[in-house]
Amino acid sequence: MTNSCVFCKIVSKEAKATIVYSDEQVTAFRDIRPVARTHILIVPNKHIESVNALEVEDEQLMGHLFAVASQLAKEERIDKGGYRLITNTGIDGGQTVFHLHVHLIGGQRMKYPMG
Numbered sequence: 001m002t003n004s005c006v007f008c009k010i011v012s013k014e015a016k017a018t019i020v021y022s023d024e025q026v027t028a029f030r031d032i033r034p035v036a037r038t039h040i041l042i043v044p045n046k047h048i049e050s051v052n053a054l055e056v057e058d059e060q061l062m063g064h065l066f067a068v069a070s071q072l073a074k075e076e077r078i079d080k081g082g083y084r085l086i087t088n089t090g091i092d093g094g095q096t097v098f099h100l101h102v103h104l105i106g107g108q109r110m111k112y113p114m115g
């Protein structure tokens, strides 16, 4: 837990969010500014600043996080149509909240190319 981190506060329920899934390792909640019909953020419960800060011991956690993303896509009924998983990393990557998260975005045709 990092005192100033908004996602740590959502995980600990100190800050409000629409939580759609949680377990002992990860929490998923709806983005406050959705860019599509489904826009969910999936975060590790422990504070990891970004992909840059991942350690070998986090491999199982990240695999689990993607398994939860797959499960939520089915629950949101976007699995068949398809969806996008995004993890922005650092300033050039467009990261604005420095607690690692995966955006699960779907319910409409995504724009391409990226970048």
Ligand code: 5GP
Residues within 6 Å of the ligand: 006, 017, 018, 029, 030, 031, 032, 033, 034, 041, 087, 088, 094, 095, 096, 097, 098
């Ligand atoms: P990033 O730009 O770091 O990849 O994404 C951060 C995301 O977090 C943005 O889509 C933003 O709308 C979302 N966000 C920022 N603060 C909050 C908050 O307090 N609650 C929720 N639910 N989402 C937030």
Ligand code: ZN
Residues within 6 Å of the ligand: 001, 002, 005, 006, 007, 008, 009, 046, 047, 048, 098, 099
């Ligand atoms: Zn945090």
